[in-house]
Amino acid sequence: MIEWRNWNFSAVSEPSAPIPVVSYARTSEDFRQRDGHGVRYQTRINERTAHEHGCMVVATYGDSGRGASRAGVxxxxxxxxxxxxxxxxxxxGQRIHGVxxxxxxxxxxxxxxxxxxFSALTSSPGRIYVDPQGVRDPYSEEGLLQAMRSLDAAATETRIRSxxxxxxxxxxxxxxxxxxxxRPFGWREDRLSLHPYEAKLVEQAITDRIGGKPIRAVAREWCDLGVTGTRGGRPNxxxxxQIITAPRACGYRASRGELLVVPQTGQPxxxxxxxxxxxxxxxxxxxxFSPGSLFMHRGSGAPRLTGNRNAAPSHLGTGFLRCGARRxxxxxxxGAMCAQKGRSRRSPYVYACRSCRRCSISGPLADLALEQLLFAETHGGVRVPDGVQQRRQSDGMGLxxxxxxxxxxxxxxxxxxxVKGDHSWDFSRLEPVWR
Known part of the structure; x- marks a missing residue:
């Protein structure tokens, strides 16, 4: 057995046995081929790099089409x-001694x-970090400084690119x-010439709405005619x-909720x-229409009006639960699991996946499981203060x-x-990812 704690990083090129490391690869975009080739290519490079530095890849991790610059991704x-x-x-069960x-x-x-x-990597002694430039000691001051320099460079690149x-x-x-x-509804694929059928529908809808016709009646008429949106959805x-209040209907160009104007003349x-x-x-x-309904306040990139923000979540698990079903x-x-009305007294609300619609769970029981995970004596390393524990036990803690x-x-x-047909409760269905 090799003593990794005393590993000599300067001599890593000639180890007595390959060091078991795991590989990570990520691409920000994969919307053209959608086949994950970027992650595959990086994984191959990682395998070559590991071999060159006396290591062996025992597991691979990857995220295709996932950015890392924005919060919440x-x-x-x-x-x-x-x-x-x-x-x-x-x-x-493969042991990990580096990345x-x-x-x-x-x-x-x-x-x-x-x-x-870095907290996870250095949670055990003797681990290494490997990239094409060589082997890095993540426990040393220089190793941490190099990581900080890389972070600063990445942040600068993100700002410049944005x-x-x-x-x-x-x-x-x-x-x-x-x-x-x-393609916007009402125009052909070139986005310049009008669609002969859809453009007439938009023009008639604008005329009818100005004349006092309810917008729901217009939407029902479109449905009765078998009209579908450019993505295949039924109109509501x-x-x-959004279609009839978009500035493009009269030829104006907007960006992020504002009409663009010519600086010299002030005209749109x-x-x-x-x-x-x-x-x-x-x-x-x-x-x-009321201002909050207009395309200029609800379209892509448009800022939402103050006072029209969504209400605060009313359930504990909202925003934290993710679907674990296999595609x-x-x-x-x-996919995010959202709260919706349930069908029983035991589960007046449930959390269900909006993406694949193949996973749901009792809302009250899932919230209870989250609390038990959070306030358990031993778990992923997060210690809840005693005062918070006491306030929770005395029902003095709000949502x-x-x-x-x-x-x-x-x-x-x-x-x-x-399991289909099994109505018993199983707390192990919830698998937390701790910070």
């Missing part, structure tokens, strides 16, 4: 890596992720170039409202596409405080599907 592969590093072995990755920014681009990763992308979109917008993305009052920027109605008609139809391709769904404690302890909690 779920990275199942990274979360599983952190969990396995903390317990010291993979699910199948190999093509670059630091694949692992972390935010301070919180850096702290989680600014460059925002400027690029602004320049396109002021030139009147149509929005990218799905909200989608029809006119797009290159054919308009459906005149600007006066568009302003008239917008005047028939047909064998991957875990990880908001409980949710704050859950957020400080869990990244999320995976819910495994139950």
């Amino acid at each position: 779920i990275r199942p592969g990274f979360d599983r890596l952190v969990v396995d590093l903390r317990r010291g072995h993979t699910e199948d 190999v990755c093509v670059a630091d920014d694949r692992l972390y681009r935010r301070t919180e992720d850096l702290a989680r990763f 600014r460059r992308l925002a400027d690029w979109h602004w320049a396109r917008a002021v030139e009147g170039v149509p929005h990218s993305g799905p 009052a909200q989608t029809v409202t 920027v006119v797009g290159r596409w054919e308009p459906v109605v005149a600007p006066e008609q568009w302003r008239a139809v917008c005047g028939t 047909p391709d064998g991957t875990i769904c990880h 908001e405080e409980k949710r704050a404690l859950v957020a400080s302890a869990f990244v999320y909690c995976l819910v495994r599907p139950g």
Whole structure:
């Protein structure tokens, strides 16, 4: 047995036995081929790097099409890596003595992720971090400083790239170039010429709404005619409202909830596409709705009006539960599980997955399980203060405080599907990912 605690990092090129390490790979985008090739390529590079430095990859973790710059992005592969590093072995019992990755920014681009990763990596002595530049000692001051420098470089790159992308979109917008993305309802695939059938529907809807017709009646008429949106959905009052109040209907160009204007004249920027109605008609139809319903306040990137924010969550598990059902391709769904009305007194509400719709769980029992995980004597390393324990036992703790404690302890909690026909309660269905 090799004593990893006393491993000589300067002599790692000639080990007496390969060091077992795990590989992590991540790509921010995978919307073109959608086959995960970026993660596969990085994994191959990691295997070569591990071999060059006397290591052997015993497990691989990956996140395809998952960014790491924004808060709240779920990275199942990274979360599983952190969990396995903390317990010291993979699910199948392989011991872990290090991590190999093509670059630091694949692992972390935010301070919180850096702290989680290094805390898990150094939770046991003698581990190493390997990249194409060599072997790093994560316990040394230089190793931590190098990680901080990588984090600062990644943050700087993110800011520069975000600014460059925002400027690029602004320049396109002021030139009147149509929005990218799905084809807007009412226009052909070129986004410039009008769709002969859909454009007439939009024009008639605007005329009818100005004349006092309820928007729900317009939506029902479209449904009766068999109209579907450009993504295949059936129209409802909200989608029809968005279509007829969008500035593109009169040819105007907007960005992030504001009409763009020509700096020299102050006049609205006119797009290159054919308009459906005149600007006066568009302003008239917008005047028939409350401001919070307009495209300018609900469209992509538009800021929401103050006072129209969603109500605070009314259940403990909202925002923390993730679906653990397996998709047909064998991957875990990880979709958000949202509270909805239940069908029994025992479960007046349930948490169900909106993505795959293959997993649900009793709401009260899931919330109780979360509390028991949080306030258990031994768990993932989070110690709840005694004063908080006493306040909880005396029913002096409100939902908001409980949710704050859950957020400080869990990244999320995976819910495994139950057995069909088995109505018994199984607390092991909830698998927390601790911070």
